[in-house]
Amino acid sequence: MLELKNICAGYGKRQILKDVSIFFDKSELVTVIGPNGSGKSTMLKAAMGIIPLISGEVCIDGENTNNFSRQQTAQKIAYLSQGKNVPDMTVSQLCLHGRFPHLSYPRRYTEKDKSIVSSALKQLGISALANRPLSSLSGGMRQNAYIALSLAQDTDYILLDEPTSYLDISHQLELMKTVKTLAKQGKGVVAVLHDLPLAFAFSDRIAVMKDGEIIATGPPKEIYRQPLIREVFGVELDYLEQEKSYRYKYKL
Amino acid sequence: MNSSSKSCLANKRIKILYTVGFLLLVVSALLGITLGTTSLSISEIVESFKNGFSTAGGKIFLYVRLPRTAASLICGSALAVSGAVIQGVIANRLASPSIIGVNSGAGLAVTLCTALGIYGGLRLSLFAFLGAFTAVMAVSLLARRIGASRGTLILLGVAVNSFLNALSDSVVTFIPEVGVMSNDFKVGEFSSVTYSRLLPATVLISLSIIILFTLTNELDVLTLGEDNARSLGMNTSLMRTLFLMLAAVLAGCAVSLAGLLSFVGLIVPHAVRRVAGSKASRLLPLSAIFGGAFVCLCDTGARTLFSPYEIPVGIIMAFLGAPFFVFILIKGKGGHTLA
Known part of the structure; x- marks a missing residue:
């Protein structure tokens, strides 16, 4: 709780x-x-x-x-702020950063992290967007990408x-x-x-x-x-x- | 085209970029070493190794071309990486060491050092770093205090730049003998590079770049915005300060070697970003490679284009950099979409 x-x-x-x-x-x-x-x-x-x-x-x-x-x-706890930047990265790159709190220096994302991201994208039904740049997505898709990030944060x-x-x-x-x-x-x-x-x-x-x-x-x-x-x-x-x-x- | 084949294509493009970059780096280094008022052949250089650099060509290679070429490669890499880091940390792609006052801060420190009789060594590099760091922190803290937009931040940088340049000019006015060095210093040049200045700067630059290469994910997370980065467990204030400090070491050391080289920190990260994207694990190494090659080629051009006359490399870089800066402004419709 x-x-x-x-x-x-x-x-x-x-x-x-x-x-x-x-x-x-x-x-x-x-x-x-x-x-x-x-x-x-x-x-x-x-x-x-x-x-x-x-x-x-x-x-x-x-x-x-x-x-x-x-x-x-x-x-x-995962938190998604109200105003979200549109960084120059793909959906899967964004979601990988959800694994950031689980890594220690020097933070390098592993195959396990990539598989967790893949599951998060699948769960939200946006696997097809994995390699799309965030800037090319509609507001709704982008919001889903950010939610996938918080899912990957586990x-x-x-x-x-x-x-x-x-x-x-x-x-x-x-x-x-x-x-x-x-x-x-x-x-x-x-x-x-x-x-x-x-x-x-x-x-x-x-x-x-x-x-x-x-x-x-x-x-x-x-x-x-x-x-x-x-x-x-x-x-x-x-x-x-x-x-x-x-x-x-x-x-x- | 499905997403996995797009990803394969992107990876292939990055591999090609690295290959082209390394080749360019090698070619520019070879041109830098061999071309000049007195041309040296590769065989002449190889021969000079055997006879202990006792020939005229060997001495030119060891005491003039080698330190100069090394300095241009190292300074180019340092300024390009510094620019890429500063642009990421303050979320503004128009920011670069020469635009937001970092170079001027280092410049003031070097001018003061020269006035005090410090012409090289680790002390000069450290003072240059302190000057650069003070300037970047001043801009960063002022921007935060007034809640500056990305555009205002650039204006703040211009103001800090002007102030620091005015201080440098004041020192030169009151101590005229500093001014002898100052003219070349202001535009940037490599003719006065010596090993005593090159070595400490090289060590500091190399260490900073290695540390930065281990922090690429942190730099990417910062671009998600303050709140999102903090919610991912990052101490954003600490990381920003660390990044700005490392960027200041890079710019400060480069300035202590070559003077106020402008636009490298702007042009190179921009060009790399356009082809390879903004992912820091690609942006930083590629900026280092292309930055080094770019400055080395410019310096070789500065020495050979009007031979036997030599023009400061900063002039050539400004001729290339200023139009590129305008091009960015036009493409970004006044800066709104640039950050």
Whole structure:
């Protein structure tokens, strides 16, 4: 279990997160929603150790991450940032870097690493893209390539900061299905999302953030029943139950 | 064409590049040793080994051509690798040791050393490294402090460059005897290379290049962006500083040998990147090979084109480098897509 216990964090003197406590389990997809500036991305960065904590602690399976080196943390948690560079490399070269935390100096990727990357690409159905340069891919394909990188990293937890940004709706749905599958396969997946119907449709649990605090967590139906969404976002959601499925949509 | 045959083709292209590069390196070294105001034949050079370099040709080979050719190969490699590293670390392909102030920092240090009577040896190389490192760290820290974009970073480099050049010029103004060396130094030339200057610089450059060749994956991971690199367990601040330090050793030592050679660090990595891609494990060795060959050929041209007159190699390199720089700007539509 990945636990954030009473963490306060921010950038320089500006504190963003205020006493945030939340846990993420393996085999579940948790989405974090909240207005711009509510601290969603900051929370993921603090969990990953990218920004220092002012107070509180992050624990993995009960052990404080302060006891881990950066490399050890990267062997347990993968993180994909919101703004991704498009480096001049192929998909397989990118994914090989997912093995980086598992190697020691001088880091040379082995046949075993290459076979792990090959499996990751296969799992995401993008083996055919292996030798394509990242710059030649569409946004959706590129996002999948980055997810393959985090799969190759072979961690228990994957933190995704706005993975659906800049994707058209069909690619958003494809990506969320992929992410959901990863959770079903045993990974603990945390995704920051802006699209509420998408978050409610795919998540096992939703965390709602506002002004640097987590104001609610729970299964989508539970969050839906509360008047929270209107209070936080100023919009309303409709829940439509159909024969064999359900969906959420904005009430216009 | 499927992806595995594409990969085979790419590997074949890289092998061809290495072969061409090595051949070019050998040819440029041979031309560098044999051509000049007094031409030397290979047989004459072989003969001079047997008679202990006692002939005029043997002495020219041992004391003039050999150190000069070696220095041009080593400086070319050092500056090209330094440029490739700096471009990767600060994520800007317009960056190079001569553009972001690294060479000027080393230049100021060498000018100060000359004013203090230090003309060669390890001390000169170390001071040149310190100057180069101070300059690159100043640009890097200022850029981080103001949250500079990639374009602004180049402007910062230009500002630091101007400031450091003004300091060098001030030293030359107040201590005119330094100026005798300074004119050649500013454009870059190899005529004053001696073994006492060549050896310490060669050792430092070789060590830095070897270390850099073991850190190619780290350099590639840095290009994924700050957060992604950190999330892969990299201490990005430490790695950036280490890379800039090694790049400064390379540029500083090259400047201590040959003066302010411009554009090598820009042209060569760019040309290599266009053919071989940006993967550091290919970019760095190929830049070293082609950088060495390029500077050696330019120096041979500088000595022979207007023989018996010799023009500083920096002039030839600037004539080639400036149009190439403009070409990059045009291709990159003002720099937006360059980084």
